[in-house]
Amino acid sequence: MQQIINFLIKSRNTLWFLFLLLLALALTVQSHNYHSNKFISSTNYISGGLFNARNSVTSYFGLKSYNKRLLEENTQLKELLRAFEDDTLRTQFVQQKQLDSVGFKFKYVAAQVINSTYHKKKNYLTLNKGRNDTIVPDMGVITDLGVVGIVEKVSGKYAKVISILNENSRINAQLKNTNHFGSLIWNGENSSIVQLTDIPRLAPLKKGDTIITGGRSTIFPKGVLIGEVKDFLLDQNQNYFTVNVKLFNDMTNVGFVQVIENTEAQKIKELETSLDE
Template sequence: MQQIINFLIKNSYKLLFLLLLGVSLTLTVKSHSYHRSQYINSSNAVSGYTYNQINSVKEYFGLRQKNEDLARENARLKEILFNKKDTVLESKFTVPDILSNYTVRQAKVIKNSYSKQENFLTLDRGAFEGLRTDMAVISDRGVVGIIEKTSKNFATVISILHTKNPLNGKIKNSEHFGSITWDGKNAGYVQLIDVPKLATLKKGDTIVTGAQSAIFPENIPIGKIDRIFEEKATNKYVINIRLFNDMTSLGYVYIIENKKKKEQQALETETEKDPTKK
């Protein structure tokens, strides 16, 4: 207390000056409209700037929620489009032409490998959200992979960058198809093999998913033809495909469920085991 008293005595003139200055400024602002308006404008400018900065910070921290909301809305729109005949999905690429009986869900990639021979992704959604084994995973740009396993809240995905995970693919607009594989060398490219030499193709042609898959809808984009090789031993093409997806940078993805997959696979299995089949 003694120190406070000593401080006030030592600085009494300065404090008195500041007090009188404050009183004079207050009286000036109150008695002169011009000064009052300038004061109010200055106060509004300062408070406006402060509120703007606070709002910017709030918006920044709200971006995650906004992104999730947008991804959820995209999934809902994709489901509507996937189940509507003669509809073309208006995104960067056409996905797909005619689809039905598909359910679409959204998820976020929280882990992603792309430098191994057998690569996997982890999603932040699992069985609780309806994800199951053997569901297709795509992004806005094309094929990502297939769900391998699920827990209650997470799912792992076999990436398209996997040397032991062939997918059915075809050359768009020609109906010639083959198997999509990965040679394990470059994360930006996959290969389409077993394409007959009768197929008409050229560099730049689009490769999409084929109709033989019970997991992926037909015509989901995969990539564009980069190089074409001929296998003399098999008389077939091996095609190098540049992926539409940047598999090293994936955010939100969409999980597609074919609600008739089990029925189709059960019928095919029964047919293959039919003893009367010749």
């Protein structure tokens, strides 16, 4: 007994080192699994506050270009509204308030990106809105130009978003012209190019085709822009295409985003789990 205690006292430094190392390794391994990073994240008060302080200065630098983008988006939306009004059939439809039963499934919350990375293999963004602004995990995040990522974790005031430039990210996407769909992943190489896999060989692909979200999940509505086809090649089995997609979004400079809330996500999930049982 004496010997054991002596040993413990003598090598307490090494033991303490091993214990802390194990703790750090456990946290690391856990952080590499999607949806299980519970303890250490950038949604805490300290780093959130620091990011906010930095952002309150740097956000002024991009104002000119954001204004221009906002103007362009506004023009586009106005044109859309114009077309909508001209379409008398649809106007009647709206007037009869029948749209309630079909549309308005999605609500948007505007937020600002206060921290982001793009040159790692697993990139994340931090938003300045959190649970207090009705943001919960698994909501989609977009800009006017396209998809940005999916909310992974929220605290009261901040949200951590898993970027599409993250090897764990998987987003349902499809071709705009046809309905062939696949999943969007990132191979970790170029921050402006992502990969769309599992597109069947029959799909008529062309360089420059637009890729949009597929709407087969509760996260994004159908038709949110992603990017355009840069090039594509058949995989080893010669059955599916892997498509390199050039993003419309400049992921190195994401300033203002919208978080999408699917008001029926809860119902859909309940239904799916009840079917599984």
